[in-house]
Structure formats: C-alpha cells, structure tokens
C-alpha cells in the first residue's frame with residue numbers, strides 16, 4: 254500500500270511501500286543508527302537477516318507496481334543496507350593473489366546462474382535463475398531477473414532493478430542509489446536491451462521491451478523525443494517496445510546555442526517484438542546456465 258507519492262527530477266512517478274517483507278526491527282535500529290557499531294550482536298543479526306532476504310530475492314528495494322505502473326520503493330530494505338555498513342565489521346578476504354578489505358562479503362547464493370571468472374556480485378544482490386554474469390559487477394540491493402545477461406565490464410549499481418531476459422551490453426553503467434533518502438532506483442524492465450557503454454542513472458526507467466543503442470545516456474531529466482512525430486515524451490524514460498538512440502537537441506543559453514543530450518525514439522516495435530540485430534544466440538540463453 255503506497256504511503257508517500259513523489260517524483261524524481263522530472264517524470265518518473267514513484268511511491269514508498271508501507272508493507273515490507275523486511276522485519277520492522279529495522280525501523281527501530283534506524284532510529285538509533287548513530288549509536289550502532291559492529292559490537293552490537295543483536296543489531297548485526299537483525300541486519301544480516303534483512304540483507305539475506307534481499308540476497309534470496311524474498312525482499313527487494315523497489316519494484317514496478319503492475320496496477321499503478323509506479324515504481325514502489327521499500328524504504329525499510331534500503332535502510333537495512335545502510336545499517337549494514339554500521340554493524341558489520343571490516344574483514345579481509347582473499348582470492349588467489351587478490352586481497353580485499355570490506356564490510357560486505359561476496360555473494361554465495363548462486364542458484365542456476367553462471368558467473369564467469371572476474372565477475373563480482375556482493376552479498377545482498379539477487380541473481381535469479383538463468384542469469385549470466387560475464388566479468389562485471391553487481392552491487393548490494395540490486396535485483397537481476399531470470400535469464401538476464403550482464404555482459405563484460407557492465408556495472409549494476411546498488412539497488413538497481415533489472416528485469417528478466419534483459420541484455421546489459423559490454424561496459425553499461427547502471428547507476429546505484431543508496432543515498433539520498435527517497436532516491437528512486439534505476440529500473441530496467443523485462444525484455445530490454447541496453448547497448449554498449451550506455452549510462453542509465455538517477456532513477457531513470459527503461460520500460461518493457463525497449464532497445465537502447467550503444468552509448469545512450471539516460472538520467473531522470475534527459476528529454477525524450479519521438480523522431481517520427483517530434484513529440485516530447487516523459488523525461489528520463491525509454492518508452493516500452495521502442496528503439497532509442499542517443500541524440501542532441503539545440504538549446505539557447507545566454508552564451509549561445511549549444512547541443513545538449515537527449516534520447517531519440519527512432520522506431521516503434523510491436524508488443525513482444527524483438528529487434529533482429531539484437532537477438533542473442535538462443536543456445537546461449539537456453540543452455541547457458543544448465544549444470
């Protein structure tokens with residue numbers, strides 16, 4: 254049940270969830286967060302249980318509510334992650350000659366996923382069955398849906414919500430949000446394609462089935478235009494079942510006219526339609542994670 258409605262810099266509507274699978278005890282810990290430390294065993298247990306819910310996928314920081322089409326944020330889940338940095342101790346870990354020092358351990362729950370050497374997923378991120386991680390990075394609180402491919406050097410920021418059967422191409426940067434409070438995570442919905450080196454940040458939303466060309470920059474305030482009609486569409490959102498490329502629009506400033514980035518919708522696809530150029534080898538998808 255939504256508690257609070259808001260907007261990111263421009264058009265992305267969101268609300269904050271009142272019901273959360275994360276235990277209420279997190280609220281009480283949040284109130285006294287300034288006094289917490291790694292010596293608080295009870296607090297550490299509570300926070301560990303909460304992060305484990307995110308890790309298993311039983312809880313998630315945000316999701317699209319099918320009825321309202323809004324992004325609903327579970328603020329309690331997000332707070333649990335922030336609390337982890339107060340109550341978990343620094344630990345040294347080693348992998349071959351590499352040595353790390355951190356409060357959050359690496360993820361250990363890999364249920365029918367493929368994780369290529371060099372890929373890093375942190376505990377508290379969720380990888381659904383069928384996910385393939387090429388050498389990439391998935392941060393805490395991120396949720397990656399079934400059958401999604403996270404290609405080489407792609408980074409999925411904290412709390413980002415990636416749908417199922419998505420292809421995040423090489424070097425894609427999906428922004429994370431742990432702070433400021435109320436910040437809306439990036440949402441990349443099912444069946445989407447994000448072209449090489451694209452950057453999707455600041456609560457931007459890639460709607461279902463959208464295909465983004467290489468090098469797209471999408472923030473919550475990026476203007477979006479339809480190339481066929483010239484119409485300006487909601488900012489910060491790639492429309493469902495569309496093909497979009499990075500573009501510029503001319504804007505007058507006191508110092509002259511300059512081109513500033515925008516997103517251009519160059520094609521519309523039918524619902525469920527794929528783009529021939531972007532199809533992955535089906536063998537790769539269907540058998541990629543079988544044991």
Ligand SMILES: CC(C)(COP(=O)(O)OP(=O)(O)OC[C@H]1O[C@@H](n2cnc3c(N)ncnc32)[C@H](O)[C@@H]1OP(=O)(O)O)[C@@H](O)C(=O)NCCC(=O)NCCS
Pocket residue numbers: 404422423447448449450464465466467468496497498499500519520528530531
């Ligand atoms: C967006 C994309 C899917 C469009 O492919 P398409 O539908 O076949 O479209 P076209 O190649 O016919 O291009 C249509 C127009 O958009 C322009 N365009 C295409 N891709 C563009 C891009 N990434 N940025 C800016 N403009 C682009 C083309 O110049 C073309 O303009 P023109 O008609 O004046 O020549 C494709 O160009 C692309 O970027 N693919 C992603 C590649 C990638 O990242 N692969 C990852 C491998 S890990």
